[in-house]
Amino acid sequence: MDSSSLIVQFGQQLINGISLGSIYALIALGYTMIYGIIRLINFAHGDIYMVGAYAGFFATTMFKFSFIPALIFSMAAAGVIGMVIERVAYRPLRNAPKIAILITAIGVSLFLEYGGMLLVSPQPRTFPVLFESEVYNIGGMVINSQQVVILVVSLLLMVILTYVVNKTKMGKAMRAVSFDTEAAQLMGIDVDKVISFTFGIGSALAAAAGVLVGIYYNSIDPLMGIMPGLKAFVAAVLGGIGSLPGAMLGGTILGIIEALVSGFWSSTFRDAVAFAILIIILLWKPAGLLGKNIREKV
Amino acid sequence: MAMLKVDDINVYYGAIHALKGISVEVNQGEIVTLIGANGAGKSTTLRTISGLLKPKTGQIMFEGKNIAGMAAQNIVKLGISQVPEGRRVFAHMSVLENLDLGAYLRSDTKEIKADMDMVFGRFPRLAERRGQLAGTLSGGEQQMLAMGRALMSRPRILLLDEPSMGLAPLLVKEIFSIVKDINETGTTILLVEQNAHMALSIANKAYVLETGRVILSGDAKELAASEEIRKAYLGG
Ligand SMILES: Nc1ncnc2c1ncn2[C@@H]1O[C@H](COP(=O)(O)OP(=O)(O)OP(=O)(O)O)[C@@H](O)[C@H]1O
Ligand SMILES: [Mg+2]
Numbered sequence: 001m002d003s004s005s006l007i008v009q010f011g012q013q014l015i016n017g018i019s020l021g022s023i024y025a026l027i028a029l030g031y032t033m034i035y036g037i038i039r040l041i042n043f044a045h046g047d048i049y050m051v052g053a054y055a056g057f058f059a060t061t062m063f064k065f066s067f068i069p070a071l072i073f074s075m076a077a078a079g080v081i082g083m084v085i086e087r088v089a090y091r092p093l094r095n096a097p098k099i100a101i102l103i104t105a106i107g108v109s110l111f112l113e114y115g116g117m118l119l120v121s122p123q124p125r126t127f128p129v130l131f132e133s134e135v136y137n138i139g140g141m142v143i144n145s146q147q148v149v150i151l152v153v154s155l156l157l158m159v160i161l162t163y164v165v166n167k168t169k170m171g172k173a174m175r176a177v178s179f180d181t182e183a184a185q186l187m188g189i190d191v192d193k194v195i196s197f198t199f200g201i202g203s204a205l206a207a208a209a210g211v212l213v214g215i216y217y218n219s220i221d222p223l224m225g226i227m228p229g230l231k232a233f234v235a236a237v238l239g240g241i242g243s244l245p246g247a248m249l250g251g252t253i254l255g256i257i258e259a260l261v262s263g264f265w266s267s268t269f270r271d272a273v274a275f276a277i278l279i280i281i282l283l284w285k286p287a288g289l290l291g292k293n294i295r296e297k298v
Numbered sequence: 299m300a301m302l303k304v305d306d307i308n309v310y311y312g313a314i315h316a317l318k319g320i321s322v323e324v325n326q327g328e329i330v331t332l333i334g335a336n337g338a339g340k341s342t343t344l345r346t347i348s349g350l351l352k353p354k355t356g357q358i359m360f361e362g363k364n365i366a367g368m369a370a371q372n373i374v375k376l377g378i379s380q381v382p383e384g385r386r387v388f389a390h391m392s393v394l395e396n397l398d399l400g401a402y403l404r405s406d407t408k409e410i411k412a413d414m415d416m417v418f419g420r421f422p423r424l425a426e427r428r429g430q431l432a433g434t435l436s437g438g439e440q441q442m443l444a445m446g447r448a449l450m451s452r453p454r455i456l457l458l459d460e461p462s463m464g465l466a467p468l469l470v471k472e473i474f475s476i477v478k479d480i481n482e483t484g485t486t487i488l489l490v491e492q493n494a495h496m497a498l499s500i501a502n503k504a505y506v507l508e509t510g511r512v513i514l515s516g517d518a519k520e521l522a523a524s525e526e527i528r529k530a531y532l533g534g
Contacts, residue, residue: 169402172391172395172398172399173399173402175388175390175391176388176391176399179388179389179390179391180386180388182350182382182386183382183386183387183388184399185348185349185350185370185371186348186350186370186374186379186380186382186386186448187374187399187400187402187403187447187451188370188371188374188375188402188403188451189371189399189402190369190371191370191371292390
């Protein structure tokens, strides 16, 4: 390989990596927000992404929605489901030992996976084509319209989220609750409502990722959330759990590493290398790239 | 009728019986202080009034309404605001954002702005640092911010938990004179203090707590003069 084709190849993997990474980032945001607000690793979060993909699937196949309405429908449906899960499964355990709620999260995850199989069958489904696939060629690198849509939608959602968290009253309340729940209560903040809202937003973002993946890979199934869920969790930890920019950065980095390893070496080693690099980064920066040493809750 | 009447409350942390039948009365316009040694139950009393803890038995009447067991945000809505022990400012937010959060339940933008100016008037050091992150303020400035933040909800009664903790003597004096001033402009005050001497000097009434019980109560001036209090809490 001469050097110019090496650069093209590198650029190509960068494009692939950023598309994949923005999916991880969308899922990682929910992990990090939920962890930030109730210090829970929500193991069911990857399954919410699967639920979102199916909501998008049924919106387009049964209701004949086009892309944007299907995306909004899926985000809304998953948002509501996320809020219901919090209300029914997690809220009653809020003052219980941490391990109880963690195990419940695993239970919810299994419930969604196997309940999903029962409801929609374990068979993978072909996600409908929602728009003409076009391929653009930029100096030897190719980028297809799906990747463009993934990038635009993820970026837009991240900008909206950042605005909501930093500028709105609800966002301020979310930051206050995640920093010090009791102090937030003393301000008159309804903590239950804020936690519920956080689950809603986090789940909606995961659902968007689910729809985008459906469009990208064309295939969805009830267990599709397990691996991306795990990776997005790692991405959140890598970026610094609790940090929104950290989740975005962690997701993108993970996507890029994976793409580079599969492009230049072998996709067999993709996950192994990706995780090894993550371990090294965490040894070097245990709080994650953008993580602060957050005060543990008592 | 007392504005706030804590009536024989029992509060537990799991198996620990922290408050064993505490009763406290605060009349409108007063400064009432709770004093007592470490672990006596002073903070627990304030936290229960604010709704962070629920009493197992007993009542807490605020302006004729039983607020025991009510959600914390509704208690703030009724006009009870607390400056917690250790200040608990939102360290990663600016002074302005902290004050905004104090006004969380309000939507009268103009009045909020006016109250913010009032807080800055009372605490000029906060005005100079309005854009600074609260976590980078000095201890005294954080105390002022926590008090300003609590005032932003326009409380009818302000609960203060050890506002003088960890401050230099000069600053303690300043904080106490501000407390007195806040009271004179119409806010009733329930003050928890380790610094019994200072607390008794500005309070109308005092309660002395020991291991979850009120062991003495009465007029602050009389208690300050009593032999028992002088020995136990005022260093002779
Ligand atoms: N979160 C908790 N869990 C268990 N026990 C607690 C908790 N908080 C307080 N206690 C116990 O309740 C009792 C009263 O504590 P509290 O904090 O109300 O005392 P205090 O009078 O405010 O003391 P200090 O002057 O040190 O602040 C103590 O015995 C304390 O150990
Ligand atoms: Mg205390």
